[in-house]
Amino acid sequence: MVTEITEGVKVTVATEYQPEYSSPAQEHYVFTYKISIENCSEYTVQLLRRHWHIHDSNGSIREVEGEGVIGLQPVLEPGETHEYVSGCNLKTNIGKMKGTYLMERIVDGKQFRVRIPEFTMVVPYRLN
Known part of the structure; x- marks a missing residue:
């Protein structure tokens, strides 16, 4: 589990390998990640957008950007x-x-980026 705080917003990430959805013979590995976003600031904030950088160990990098998280823009x-x-x-x-969330303070409309801490996804047998 990793945690980072930016402008009073705390982001914690935990990952888990999903062997039942993975197929190593086809080079397909599935991971889930649970994210907790805690507002430790004195202001009400809203998550507007997400921006991810996804790295495979073969050197490929993908970027994913879009509105909210899983269809929501939580306040x-x-x-x-x-x-x-x-x-x-x-x-x-x-x-x-790793990535960022674009957040907005409700009181004055100030937008700011919250860092999502870099986290690794590793198949458990690689840790032996």
């Missing part, structure tokens, strides 16, 4: 937390992701 009051689970498929058994 977080001070002290509130939003959690969601999403997934990523890789062509290798080791990879990593």
Whole structure:
């Protein structure tokens, strides 16, 4: 699990390999990641957009950008937390992701980027 705080917004990520959806013989590895976004600031904020960089260990890099997270643009009051689970498929058994969320303070419309800490996705047998 990794955590990073940007402008009072805390992002924590935990990953899990999904062997039942993976097929190593076809170079298809599926991982899920659970993200917790906690508003530790004194302002109400809204998550507007996400921007991901996805790295396979073979050197390929993909970028994914879009509105919200899993179809939502959550509003977080001070002290509130939003959690969601999403997934990523890789062509290798080791990879990593990092990114940013575009957030907006409701009180004055100030937009700012919150860093999503870099996290690794590793098939468990690679850790032996």
